Amino acid sequence: xxxxxxxxxxxxxxxxxxxxxxxxxxxxxxxxxxxxxxxxxxxxxxxxxxxxxxxxxxxxxxxxxxxxxxxxxxxxxxxxxxxxxxxxxxxxxxxxxxxxxxxxxxxxxxxxxxxxxxxxxxxxxxxxxxxxxxxxxxxxxxxxxxxxxxxxxxxxxxxxxxxxxxxxxxxxxxxxxxxxxxxxxxxxxxxxxxxxxxxxxxxxxxxxxxxxxxxxxxxxxxxxxxxxxxxxxxxxxxxxxxxxxxxxxxxxxxxxxxxxxxxxxxxxxxxxxxxxxxxxxxxxxxxxxxxxxxxxxxxxxxxxxxxxxxxxxxxxxxxxxxxxxxxxxxxxxxxxxxxxxxxxxxxxxxxxxxxxxxxxxxxxxxxxxxxxxxxxxxxxxxxxxxxx
Numbered sequence: 001x002x003x004x005x006x007x008x009x010x011x012x013x014x015x016x017x018x019x020x021x022x023x024x025x026x027x028x029x030x031x032x033x034x035x036x037x038x039x040x041x042x043x044x045x046x047x048x049x050x051x052x053x054x055x056x057x058x059x060x061x062x063x064x065x066x067x068x069x070x071x072x073x074x075x076x077x078x079x080x081x082x083x084x085x086x087x088x089x090x091x092x093x094x095x096x097x098x099x100x101x102x103x104x105x106x107x108x109x110x111x112x113x114x115x116x117x118x119x120x121x122x123x124x125x126x127x128x129x130x131x132x133x134x135x136x137x138x139x140x141x142x143x144x145x146x147x148x149x150x151x152x153x154x155x156x157x158x159x160x161x162x163x164x165x166x167x168x169x170x171x172x173x174x175x176x177x178x179x180x181x182x183x184x185x186x187x188x189x190x191x192x193x194x195x196x197x198x199x200x201x202x203x204x205x206x207x208x209x210x211x212x213x214x215x216x217x218x219x220x221x222x223x224x225x226x227x228x229x230x231x232x233x234x235x236x237x238x239x240x241x242x243x244x245x246x247x248x249x250x251x252x253x254x255x256x257x258x259x260x261x262x263x264x265x266x267x268x269x270x271x272x273x274x275x276x277x278x279x280x281x282x283x284x285x286x287x288x289x290x291x292x293x294x295x296x297x298x299x300x301x302x303x304x305x306x307x308x309x310x311x312x313x314x315x316x317x318x319x320x321x322x323x324x325x326x327x328x329x330x331x332x333x334x335x336x337x338x339x340x341x342x343x344x345x346x347x348x349x350x351x352x353x354x355x356x357x358x359x360x361x362x363x364x365x366x367x368x369x370x371x372x373x374x375x376x377x378x379x380x381x382x383x384x385x386x387x388x
Contacts, residue, residue: 007052010197014045014075036082036093037204043075044197066111069123070104076130077103079200083137086207096133103130120166124189126361130163131196146250148210152203162192175337187225223297224274234296234304234387235355240359241308245349253315256307256362257322257344260323262301265338273333277309277340280331288321304362312348313380319344319377327375343369 018041021034047068054064078102081093103126110118131271138153139145145153166189221233229237259281266274278301285295285305294306307315323344329338345365349358361380369378 003053003186003190004052006187006194007048007055007069010164010190010193011045011048011052013194013197013201014048015039015040017197018045021029021204028244033082033086034204034208036078036085040075040078040082041201043071045075047071047075047358048093050076059379064357065119066108069107073103073126074100076127078136080130080134080137082204083134087137087140089137089140092133094202096130097135099130106158124166125164128160129162131156131160134200148203148206152199155199156196159192159196163189163196165222220284225264226279226297228303229294230281231294231296234294234306236297237294237296238355238358242349242353243356246351248340250309251311251348252309253310253312253320253346254346254358255315255344255346255360256298256366257303257319257342258366258370259301260341260343260370261339265340269333269338270336272367273335273338277331277338280329280339281342284329285322288318290323304359310348312346312381315348316346316377316379319346323375325335325379341375343374344368344377346377 021038023039047070050059050064050068050071051318053156055061077096081096084090084093084096107122107126108124109118113231134152134183135156138149138156142150142153166186177289213302221230221236223226223230245252259277262274262277265277280294282297285303288306289295292308294315296304298304305319307318310318323342326340326342330339332338343366345362345364345368347362365378366379369376372378
């Protein structure tokens with residue numbers, strides 16, 4: 001494939017990827033990451049089209065080279081910036097984009113001074129540097145990164161180095177190296193650009209799919225509103241402690257609590273205010289728990305707390321501290337400060353307990369707390385005495 005055909009392939013390929021990214025996000029809220037990626041592909045496609053028209057003799061050299069490379073730098077910088085943004089490094093995204101202006105200025109200066117040698121050197125080093133910036137973003141958190149990210153980081157780094165080396169080789173290669181002619185260097189560099197286009201384009205779509213799959217897996221075990229374990233995840237954490245309860249040792253406690261008269265908040269202030277209250281209550285409770293304790297949302301406004309190696313009196317003390325903290329911490333809503341109280345039922349895991357019997361006993365204690373006037377802590381043994 002000659003250089004002219006390769007330039008046309010790069011132009012059409014980037015514009016096609018731009019269209020794919022547009023329709024990929026068409027029915028969803030457009031994210032900053034994919035918006036940047038779309039802009040990157042538009043700029044790169046326009047740049048390669050200009051350089052193709054230059055090689056075909058349609059656009060004069062100064063216009064095609066200066067405008068084409070400026071668009072190419074912009075596209076690759078936006079691509080690298082999108083990768084930094086995707087991995088929560090907004091400051092590096094901004095730093096990458098700020099480098100655009102001096103990079104374009106350096107390229108223009110090299111073009112004016114020496115169009116034959118300095119211009120290819122500046123162009124290849126700038127483009128290679130921006131591609132390496134994107135590779136560094138992909139390599140973030142290498143130990144925990146997926147195999148897809150690791151592959152993209154390595155492949156992008158190698159191809160970026162090949163792009164950067166083009167200008168250096170053209171400037172410094174010995175005269176006897178006839179096999180590294182300028183046309184061969186151009187072909188190798190164009191091939192590297194083509195592979196980078198495919199890697200970054202399809203890599204973007206695959207990374208978005210990978211991220212979506214991880215989010216689905218997370219939502220299967222995490223409550224979306226409070227970011228706490230949901231019922232399924234809490235039961236999974238409880239299972240080994242039920243098994244350990246059959247052996248002698250320090251007991252494990254279970255606390256159930258329910259927010260009192262929560263319906264009035266939704267009715268009086270609206271569901272967004274209710275959601276704010278739920279998140280605030282979770283934050284308050286987390287301050288009174290150890291790292292080994294487990295807080296989960298069961299259903300509605302009912303929560304459960306697993307307290308490993310905690311006896312009934314200690315668990316009741318923890319519940320009392322949380323009850324007092326919830327009552328003493330009104331939540332700021334859009335229209336008013338919203339006060340909230342909670343009722344708690346406390347029990348410990350017995351050797352013969354199942355999930356059903358354990359939660360039944362804790363729920364009976366919780367219902368006893370509500371029957372006695374709410375905003376209090378009741379232990380399971382006290383609940384039995386109260387019923388008697």
